[in-house]
Amino acid sequence: xxxxxxxxxxxxxxxxxxxxxxxxxxxxxxxxxxxxxxxxxxxxxxxxxxxxxxxxxxxxxxxxxxxxxxxxxxxxxxxxxxxxxxxxxxxxxxxxxxxxxxxxxxxxxxxxxxxxxxxxxxxxxxxxxxxxxxxxxxxxxxxxxxxxxxxxxxxxxxxxxxxxxxxxxxxxxxxxxxxxxxxxxxxxxxxxxxxxxxxxxxxxxxxxxxxxxxxxxxxxxxxxxxxxxxxxxxxxxxxxxxxxxxxxxxxxxxxxxxxxxxxxxxxxxxxxxxxxxxxxxxxxxxxxxxxxxxxxxxxxxxxxxxxxxxxxxxxxxxxxxxxxxxxxxxxxxxxxxxxxxxxxxxxxxxxxxxxxxxxxxxxxxxxxxxxxxxxxxxxxxxxxxxxxxxxxxxxxxxxxxxxxxxxxxxxxxxxxxxxxxxxxxxxxxxxxxxxxxxxxxxxxxxxxxxxxxxxxxxxxxxxxxxxxxxxxxxxxxxxxxxxxxxxxxxxxxxxxxxxxxxxxxxxxxxxxxxxxxxxxxxxxxxxxxxxxxxxxxxxxxxxxxxxxxxxxxxxxxxxxxxxxxxxxxxxxxxxxxxxxxxxxxxxxxxxxxxxxxxxxxxxxxxxxxxxxxxxxxxxxxxxxxxxxxxxxxxxxxxxxxxxxxxxxxxxxxxxxxxxxxxxxxxxxxxxxxxxxxxxxxxxxxxxxxxxxxxxxxxxxxxxxxxxxxxxxxxxxxxxxxxxxxxxxxxxxxxx
Numbered sequence: 001x002x003x004x005x006x007x008x009x010x011x012x013x014x015x016x017x018x019x020x021x022x023x024x025x026x027x028x029x030x031x032x033x034x035x036x037x038x039x040x041x042x043x044x045x046x047x048x049x050x051x052x053x054x055x056x057x058x059x060x061x062x063x064x065x066x067x068x069x070x071x072x073x074x075x076x077x078x079x080x081x082x083x084x085x086x087x088x089x090x091x092x093x094x095x096x097x098x099x100x101x102x103x104x105x106x107x108x109x110x111x112x113x114x115x116x117x118x119x120x121x122x123x124x125x126x127x128x129x130x131x132x133x134x135x136x137x138x139x140x141x142x143x144x145x146x147x148x149x150x151x152x153x154x155x156x157x158x159x160x161x162x163x164x165x166x167x168x169x170x171x172x173x174x175x176x177x178x179x180x181x182x183x184x185x186x187x188x189x190x191x192x193x194x195x196x197x198x199x200x201x202x203x204x205x206x207x208x209x210x211x212x213x214x215x216x217x218x219x220x221x222x223x224x225x226x227x228x229x230x231x232x233x234x235x236x237x238x239x240x241x242x243x244x245x246x247x248x249x250x251x252x253x254x255x256x257x258x259x260x261x262x263x264x265x266x267x268x269x270x271x272x273x274x275x276x277x278x279x280x281x282x283x284x285x286x287x288x289x290x291x292x293x294x295x296x297x298x299x300x301x302x303x304x305x306x307x308x309x310x311x312x313x314x315x316x317x318x319x320x321x322x323x324x325x326x327x328x329x330x331x332x333x334x335x336x337x338x339x340x341x342x343x344x345x346x347x348x349x350x351x352x353x354x355x356x357x358x359x360x361x362x363x364x365x366x367x368x369x370x371x372x373x374x375x376x377x378x379x380x381x382x383x384x385x386x387x388x389x390x391x392x393x394x395x396x397x398x399x400x401x402x403x404x405x406x407x408x409x410x411x412x413x414x415x416x417x418x419x420x421x422x423x424x425x426x427x428x429x430x431x432x433x434x435x436x437x438x439x440x441x442x443x444x445x446x447x448x449x450x451x452x453x454x455x456x457x458x459x460x461x462x463x464x465x466x467x468x469x470x471x472x473x474x475x476x477x478x479x480x481x482x483x484x485x486x487x488x489x490x491x492x493x494x495x496x497x498x499x500x501x502x503x504x505x506x507x508x509x510x511x512x513x514x515x516x517x518x519x520x521x522x523x524x525x526x527x528x529x530x531x532x533x534x535x536x537x538x539x540x541x542x543x544x545x546x547x548x549x550x551x552x553x554x555x556x557x558x559x560x561x562x563x564x565x566x567x568x569x570x571x572x573x574x575x576x577x578x579x580x581x582x583x584x585x586x587x588x589x590x591x592x593x594x595x596x597x598x599x600x601x602x603x604x605x606x607x608x609x610x611x612x613x614x615x616x617x618x619x620x621x622x623x624x625x626x627x628x629x630x631x632x633x634x635x636x637x638x639x640x641x642x643x644x645x646x647x648x649x650x651x652x653x654x655x656x657x658x659x660x661x662x663x664x665x666x667x668x669x670x671x672x673x674x675x676x677x678x679x680x681x682x683x684x685x686x687x688x689x690x691x692x693x694x695x696x697x698x699x700x701x702x703x704x705x706x707x708x709x710x711x712x713x714x715x716x717x718x719x720x721x722x723x724x725x726x727x728x729x730x731x732x733x734x735x
Contacts, residue, residue: 009059016066017348019058023067024352026050027074028359031082043075070352077356088148089132090201094176099712101175103140104204105212106130106152108168111219111316112253115165117227118234121247121256123162128152129198133169140173149199150176154206166223167215172206179203183716184593190365190434197319197364219313226251226314232473233463233480242484245274246477249453249484250460252276252315259624261488267495269424269442270449273487276315277370278324283457284311285328291461301335304328319354319361320370326350327374343378347371365434369427376426376517377419383521384418387411420446425517425540429510432543436501436596445494452483452490501596503550503572505543513539546599551720552677555594556695558708558715559586564615565693565708565715566591567683569660569673572598578605578660580671584617590716591618592625603628607660609669610635611644619647630654634662678721 012019030047051071055063085091094100110129114121130152134143152172154161164170179192179201195201230247237243241261247253252275254262265271272279285308292300308328312321327346334341351371354361361367388411395407420443431437459476466472516539519532550572558565562583568591569578577600582588595603603626608616611633620643622628631651637644659674671683682698697704697719708715 009057009062012058012062015342015345015348016062017345017352019054019062019066020070021348021352022054023070024074024355025362026054026067027071028078028355028362030071031075031078031359043079044071047071047075073356074359078359081359084147085201088201089135089146089176090148090178093135093137093146094178094202097176099175099177100137102135102137102204103143103171103173104135104146104176105133105143105169105171106150106204107133108164108166108170108215109149111166111223112255113164113166113168113223114227114230114253115224116163117224118231119162120234120239120243121230121253123164123255124154125255126153127203128154129200130170130204148202150202150204151195151198151200152204152206154209161209164209164211165215165220167217167220168211169213169215171210171212172204173208174204174206177203177205180714183714184590184597193360193363193365196360197358197367199358199360222310222314229464229467229473232467233477236474236478237481240485241488242481245484245488246480248274249280249456249487252280252318252321261491263624264488264491264495266437267439267499268445268491268497269427269439269494269499270445270491273449273453273491275320275366276312276318277320278327278374279453280315280457281308281312281321281324281328283454284308284461286454287457287461290458291465298336301332304332319364319367322354323347323350323370323374326353343381344375347374347378365430369430369434372426372430372514373423376422376521379518379521380419380422381415384415384422387418388415416447416450417443422517422521425536426514428540429513429543432502433504433507433510436504436599437499438502438544439499441494441497441499445490448490449487452486456480456483456487500599500601502544502599503546504597505546509539509543513543550598552675553718553720554673554678554681554683554697555718556706556708556715557587557590557594558583559590560712560714562587562614563687563693563710564609565695566618567671567685567695568594569675569678570595570598570600571675571677572600574677575600575602576675577603578607578673578675579603579622580607580660580662581609581615582606582618582622583614586714588618588621590714591622594716595626602626605629605659606631607658607662608633608635608644609662609664611637611641613641613643616644616647619643623647623651630656630658632658632660634664681721 026047027043029050030043033046034043051063051068054067058067108128108130110125112125113123113128116123128151130150132146132148132150135146136143154172179195181192182190195203230251230253234243234246237246241258244256244258244261248257254274257274262271262274265274285304288307289300289304292304295303305325305328308325312325315321317325327343327350330346330349331341331343354367391411391414392408395405424442424446427442428438431439459480463473463476466476513536516532516536520529520536523529523532552571552573555568555570556565557568562585564581564583566582566587567580569580571577577595577598579591582591603622606619606622606628608619608631610616616633619631623631628651630653631647632653633644633648637648639645661672661674663670663672667687669685669687671685673681673683680700684696684698686694686696688694692707692709694705694707697706699719699721704719706717
């Protein structure tokens with residue numbers, strides 16, 4: 001035991017930032033287990049067990065010099081954040097309200113805003129970050145100071161909205177709303193965690209917008225330059241994928257990218273290409289160092305972080321970009337002082353700094369995904385570099401050897417493919433748990449896209465340097481367009497090759513998978529490697545093919561006060577589903593998310609009671625997300641029914657008889673599912689204009705009746721049908 005401790009302490013002496021990061025995590029855990037606004041002494045008491053364990057594992061010196069100071073910094077950061085949140089508008093005015101109408105003044109702080117430049121690009125994303133300045137709950141002119149970070153949803157698309165920019169002061173009318181906790185199981189989008197990671201705890205739905213003052217300052221100047229640069233770069237690009245992808249690939253502005261293109265990148269496993277991360281910072285840095293090669297060595301490495309910092313600022317300095325910038329800065333400083341820098345140390349230091357600035361980043365999917373992928377890239381690079389060096393060791397003894405050889409190219413390819421596979425395996429565990437998505441073709445898609453994106457950044461930097469020459473940026477834009485189209489084409493081909501959803505595995509299975517993957521690159525003994533390989537294979541298999549398979553079920557979903565719920569007939573073991581009615585808004589997203597969590601990748605039939613938008617308004621979203629074999633309307637489609645007309649135009653009614661049989665009479669619809677797993681089941685929906693719909697589910701041994709009165713709450717309930725034909729009525733939402 002003593003020898004093992006000495007080995008651990010000796011190894012950790014080379015990675016002091018890991019001790020620092022573990023201390024930060026211990027401090028956050030202590031705050032998490034304490035009350036909402038605890039004292040420093042109470043929190044330190046909860047942190048004591050972690051300190052004692054650290055003293056035993058790391059030694060007294062490391063514990064006192066690195067671990068305990070990190071614990072204190074984490075506690076102070078958390079307490080300051082909690083104290084600040086207590087003063088915000090949500091805690092003071094919305095403690096007992098879910099919604100609250102108001103007139104408010106905000107300062108826009110969303111880095112995606114370009115002030116309407118270029119004019120072809122949607123200016124505002126769906127959620128716009130803003131700082132609350134003042135609010136009025138009664139008279140619009142009676143504004144009082146208020147604090148808080150809010151995500152705006154701006155409904156109007158007037159000229160005033162299209163010209164909004166970073167730092168603008170706006171007055172809006174609408175209502176505040178608290179982010180609703182997810183009502184579906186793991187594997188769906190967790191909006192409260194997404195909002196908290198961006199420092200927000202409230203939504204504001206704006207019905208009208210009035211700009212009071214134009215923003216100014218250094219950041220506004222950078223974002224205005226970015227908009228003008230993009231306008232020049234895309235001026236001569238034809239409409240389509242290339243022009244839409246340019247802002248996303250170069251600056252992380254994704255609002256112009258169409259849903260079809262996003263889905264192609266998502267299903268091909270290359271969605272990170274459209275959001276600025278370490279991949280983009282690295283490409284920009286490599287392209288920049290090509291021009292810096294004429295500068296003396298130390299001056300070159302000392303000046304390198306400055307343009308990288310400006311580029312990261314122009315992308316909004318999100319967590320992945322900030323992490324890459326911090327790691328790159330530490331690496332450059334080590335080069336300046338001729339010191340050896342370990343990538344793991346830089347990674348741990350970057351993670352610690354980001355968490356101290358915003359502890360809620362720890363629950364953000366993007367933060368977890370980014371740091372885990374980089375961790376395994378660094379961990380696996382040493383392993384595969386050894387394999388690559390072993391392949392080329394014979395070339396060192398060949399006289400007059402060629403600069404480029406087949407063995408040398410193969411060695412570099414092994415290194416590239418190896419680290420890519422390691423990062424993909426790590427990302428697979430994260431994607432399966434948080435998104436229920438398995439993308440088997442991510443590695444070949446990424447490797448084919450890598451030289452294309454490098455070409456784009458090799459032209460991007462000259463475009464910045466030559467923007468003062470008339471016509472230079474437009475010419476480079478024309479050269480960029482074919483490469484951007486090629487990126488979209490690669491994503492489309494690999495998306496069509498196949499990606500599918502699975503039921504989200506438990507957390508412990510993913511953690512075990514990651515530990516086994518790390519063991520492959522850490523251990524050197526054959527027995528340890530064999531154990532890790534077997535464990536990696538088994539845990540990976542259980543994540544993709546869960547055991548046991550879930551039972552057939554009937555699911556009722558409704559978001560807000562929509563008059564009609566969506567009803568799903570699911571057989572997860574067979575991968576089948578039939579959907580009855582999809583109202584507009586978030587109900588369609590609930591349907592999509594639920595099918596993903598059950599591992600269903602295809603819809604057999606989509607049925608609509610009528611062509612009214614409150615019944616079929618979300619149908620187009622479902623059709624864009626899932627392949628649907630047949631679409632049925634059980635009523636006549638009138639000329640003014642645009643949504644239903646568009647659906648029927650692209651999906652004509654098939655001649656075959658539907659699986660789901662509907663019998664409609666006045667105010668009542670009877671449904672009989674045709675799945676073998678749902679024999680002897682009948683559903684009756686009784687509609688009432690005043691009370692809301694009533695669902696009666698007839699089973700062989702009982703009758704279930706459920707009323708759905710009009711309310712703003714989300715409904716997510718299901719009836720499971722096990723093989724014993726005993727029904728279990730479970731509510732996923734306690735109302």
